Amino acid sequence: MRVTRRYRFAASHRLHTEAFTEQQNRDLYGKCNNPYGHGHDYVLDVTAVGPVQRGSGQVVHIPTLDRLVSEQVLRDFDHRYLNADLGEFKSLVPTSENIMRVIEDRLTAHWSEVFPGEWPRLQGIRLRETKRNVFEMKS
Amino acid sequence: MLITRRAEFSASHVCAQPALTPEQNRELYGAGANPSGHGHNYVVEVTLEGDPDPVTGMVFDLKKLKELIQQTVIEPMDHRFLNYEVPPFDRIVPTTENVAAEIWNRLCPHFGTGKPRLNNVRLYETEDLFVDYSEERQS
Numbered sequence: 001m002r003v004t005r006r007y008r009f010a011a012s013h014r015l016h017t018e019a020f021t022e023q024q025n026r027d028l029y030g031k032c033n034n035p036y037g038h039g040h041d042y043v044l045d046v047t048a049v050g051p052v053q054r055g056s057g058q059v060v061h062i063p064t065l066d067r068l069v070s071e072q073v074l075r076d077f078d079h080r081y082l083n084a085d086l087g088e089f090k091s092l093v094p095t096s097e098n099i100m101r102v103i104e105d106r107l108t109a110h111w112s113e114v115f116p117g118e119w120p121r122l123q124g125i126r127l128r129e130t131k132r133n134v135f136e137m138k139s
Numbered sequence: 140m141l142i143t144r145r146a147e148f149s150a151s152h153v154c155a156q157p158a159l160t161p162e163q164n165r166e167l168y169g170a171g172a173n174p175s176g177h178g179h180n181y182v183v184e185v186t187l188e189g190d191p192d193p194v195t196g197m198v199f200d201l202k203k204l205k206e207l208i209q210q211t212v213i214e215p216m217d218h219r220f221l222n223y224e225v226p227p228f229d230r231i232v233p234t235t236e237n238v239a240a241e242i243w244n245r246l247c248p249h250f251g252t253g254k255p256r257l258n259n260v261r262l263y264e265t266e267d268l269f270v271d272y273s274e275e276r277q278s
Binding site: 063 | 169267271
């Protein structure tokens with residue numbers, strides 16, 4: 001069974017890569033390349049998978065998942081300028097694809113500390129940048 | 140092809156195991172263990188998988204699916220205290236996981252192993268927490 005918990009964070013970013021010229025960046029990223037950045041209300045869905053534990057009736061202890069996501073993601077991402085405030089994005093363009101990879105790396109790195117058993121496992125994450133832009137990956 | 144029908148019911152529940160102390164239940168279920176219970180506006184999404192009938196153009200008659208969900212899920216559970224009024228929750232904890240599995244168990248006998256078959260039950264306890272129960276059972 002899969003259990004999905006939804007989280008939110010507000011953050012700004014600018015899409016720009018040193019690999020391209022100013023003009024190429026403008027052509028590729030459009031207004032997302034505007035020099036001072038812009039922001040979104042991101043919606044992050046985190047999905048855990050596993051059998052329902054007999055007794056507790058739970059797949060995942062939600063307060064533990066909340067604490068993991070809060071400490072590893074929300075604390076650093078919420079109300080931040082991703083390009084400047086997060087080390088990962090010094091050399092990585094904070095597209096939603098890359099934001100997802102960073103979030104997944106952070107959750108995976110600490111998952112077994114808080115969920116030491118075989119289950120639950122991280123099944124995947126889904127990131128909604130706007131209502132019209134949604135990104136999804138399996139772990 | 141997948142088709143999904145959505146339905147809603149409002150119900151109260153309390154998440155606690157009789158074998159545990161109040162402190163242990165609070166540790167496991169948080170405010171969900173408050174002894175007098177609390178309620179949610181549950182949203183259930185039932186997904187069927189099949190091929191459109193060449194004549195009717197339908198995978199399944201959505202009116203029939205609506206009636207089936209109404210009879211097996213909504214009428215027994217809507218505006219009820221699950222622990223006291225809806226078996227098996229007199230014996231097992233009505234977590235979102237267990238309620239989703241029960242909905243699956245109530246719907247499943249109405250479909251065969253061929254097509255259309257029951258593909259997934261998604262149960263939202265809140266906008267920020269939902270579970271998916273599908274054929275894989277353990278995953």
